Amino acid sequence: MKIMVCVKRVPATDSRIKIAADGTSLDTTSIEWIVSPYDEFALEQALQIKDADADTEVVIVSLAPAAATKELRTCLAMGADSAIHIKDDQANTRDAFTTASALADAIRDAGADLILCGKMAVDHDQGQVGTLLAYKLDLPCVTEVRDLKIDGNEVIAERAGGGGTKETYAVPLPAVLTVTKGDKEPRYANLKGIMKAKKKPIEELEAAAGADHMTVKVMELPPERPAGRIVGEGVDAVSEVMRLLREEAKVL
Amino acid sequence: MTSILPETSTTFRGLDYYDMDDLLTEEEIMVRDMTRNFVSEHVMPVIEEAYENAEFPRHLIKLVADLGLLGPTLPEEYGCAGMGPIAYGLICQELERGDSGLRSFVSVQGSLVMWPIFAYGSEEQKRRWLPEMAAGRAIGCFGLTEPDHGSDPGGMETRAKRDGDDWIVNGAKMWITNGTIADVALVWAMTDDGVQGFLLEKGMDGFTAPEQKRKFSLRASVTSELVMDHVRVPDANRLPGVKGLKGPLSCLSQARFGIAWGVTGAAMACYDEALNYTKGRVQFGKPLASFQLIQAKLAEMVSEITKSQLVQWRLGKLKEAGKIRPQHVSLAKRNNVHQALKIARTARDMLGANGITAEYQCMRHMCNLESVYTYEGTHSIHTLILGQDVTGIAAYS
Known part of the structure; x- marks a missing residue:
């Protein structure tokens, strides 16, 4: 069993986002980079399959700038066997279609029984790459999978459907799954893993020089949060607060 | 692990005014970030209460062991990671960002007990203790300071006298981190041949380690006395590789x-x-x-x-x-x-x-x-x- 896990390097989730002077991209100076958390959930699913079956091989594939190897090494330190680094210094502004094409080319060449992606990268939050990748590879796809297991030539994938239902799918391999947070907490890259990762291979590929299919016209920060307001005092205010929570904030 | 979704963000960003990260290797940064995330996720939520209650959060021992943080610079053949000194330093920095008590635990285990067993111990002592200590299954403490001898360890009163194949150890040590919870105590004692180190094991007759309470500092850490009253210690428990004060001082x-x-x-x-x-x-x-x-x-x-x-x-x-x-x-x-x-x-x-x-x-x-x-x-x-x-x-x- 060979599992490909697609990962993306994204700004740390607590980064203070600034727009670059061109008005169409993020200012990446002083950004701290991490592996997108949903990709870590996907990797953990793959590693647990590997824990139970020593013949399973877990390969990381990532479109990332040439200098960005720390996130790949982190995945290797968590327990992946090897990585494919598709070098592209514009990786962070690539549109989903171009990204999926680059990943699909590498996966087609390397071969895989199962392809896992995070349900989305926590930078642009688009969630397109997994499904586009399935389209490019002409494979079935289940999105937002909470848990999965291998059963013979099938993968059994569990996801949350509408209205709190639990849906369980059986999908013939090979297949593409996009993974969301489930019960499997991603493991730490421990010291032994970090030492082992130094010797694990990272295959380097040059990204095909394809043009993006879309361009970002404008990127803007959200408006400043409006000041708080007093809607009443004491017990009298409760019903109004409840109404606002329900109708305006939509949190109830 | 960096799986911090925005709604549960507990990230800590250490001050790096001079872009010191440029001086670190990718591996050192990975070790630092892993330890930092561990502290955010597992230490910060429990440390204040542990401190107030004057309890060492013992459940953290297995977690830090699984991460490889106990004796991280010792070689792989003894169950350790073989890391370099800067990675070890960064581990200490991140743990102490959480609490000095947790860092003290790791310092004592790794630098004051595992390191001297590695540097001065017999092969048998190394095989017996180092993998167990790296895995957090055995806890160590280091006994040098005495009630009446702090800055002047050369004045120590703890004595070890040869008795056939054994040694008889008498004396007391004080301010010993991990003492009460330790499975093995590296006790430095004066012999006719100068200061030597002995591995005293929990449960040896005449050996007790009462906890020192009522501290206003390092409250989330165990501090103890070690009391040795005619403790019979086999010569196989003596560290053969060092004699004199340079032993404990090098630790x-x-x-x-x-x-x-x-x-x-x-x-x-x-x-x-x-x-x-x-x-x-x-x-x-x-x-x-x-x-x-x-x-x-x-x-x-x-x-x-x-x-x-x-x-x-x-x-x-x-x-x-x-x-x-x-x-x-x-x-x-x-x-x-x-x-x-x-x-x-x-x-x-x-x-x-x-x-x-x-x-x-x-x-x-x-x-x-x-x-x-x-x-x-x-x-x-x-x-x-x-x-x-x-x-x-x-x-x-």
Whole structure:
């Protein structure tokens, strides 16, 4: 069993986002980079399959700038066997279609029984790459999978459907799954893993020089949060607060 | 692991004013970030309560062991990771960002017990203890200081006398981190042949380790006495590789190296807290951080943390190159602890009344650092070590 896990390097989730002077991209100076958390959930699913079956091989594939190897090494330190680094210094502004094409080319060449992606990268939050990748590879796809297991030539994938239902799918391999947070907490890259990762291979590929299919016209920060307001005092205010929570904030 | 979704973000961003990360390898940064995330996710949620209740959070032992943080620089053949000194220093820095007590546990286990067993132990001692200690299944403590002999360990009264194939150990040790919970105690005792190290095991007849209570510092850490009353110790438990005070002193050099890094983590936590607090707290209609007196304090903190970071990094490079001298370690321990303690006190002041509460970290760090200022060579003793080094005249002999 060979599992490909697609990962993306994204700004740390607590980064203070600034727009670059061109008005169409993020200012990446002083950004701290991490592996997108949903990709870590996907990797953990793959590693647990590997824990139970020593013949399973877990390969990381990532479109990332040439200098960005720390996130790949982190995945290797968590327990992946090897990585494919598709070098592209514009990786962070690539549109989903171009990204999926680059990943699909590498996966087609390397071969895989199962392809896992995070349900989305926590930078642009688009969630397109997994499904586009399935389209490019002409494979079935289940999105937002909470848990999965291998059963013979099938993968059994569990996801949350509408209205709190639990849906369980059986999908013939090979297949593409996009993974969301489930019960499997991603493991730490421990010291032994970090030492082992130094010797694990990272295959380097040059990204095909394809043009993006879309361009970002404008990127803007959200408006400043409006000041708080007093809607009443004491017990009298409760019903109004409840109404606002329900109708305006939509949190109830 | 960096799986922090925005809604549960507990990330800590350490001060890095001089882009010190440029001086670190990718591997060192991975170790630092892993330890930092571990502290955010597993230490910060429990440490305040543990401190208040004067309990060492023992469930953390298995977690730090699984991460490989116990004896991380020792070789793989003994179940360790074979990391370099800078990675070890960064581990200490990040753990002490959480609490000096947790860093003390790791220092004692790794530098004061595993390291001397590795450096001076028999092969049998190494095989028996190192993998167990790396896995956190066996806990170690280090007995050098005595009730009446602190800065002057050469005056120790603990004695070991040869008796056939065994030794009989008598005496008492004090201020021993991990003592009560330890499975093995490395006890230094005077013999006819000078000071030697003995591995005393929990349960040996005549050996007890009562806990020292009522501390105002290092409350989330176990501190104990070791009492040896005619304890019979097989010669196989004696460390064969070293005789004389250089044995325990060389262990202290290992541990002090980690302390020099560790306290910078505590200082970074206090700076971070003071910066965030003074930016958010409004007095006289504007944030505290807009006042000159506050900015002067922040500027001083940033300067001293940056200097400590450079000192500890250079110390790590000297250690890597095999050029380190104990006096180099003294300079770093002395400077970095002193500055960290000053920063913790300043942060406590800047937080006003809130600074004395358990809602904030600075007073806990401040109280912890009072111990760190004193243990592993007091500030004064390190001053005299440096004085002797530059003048050639020992002030304490």
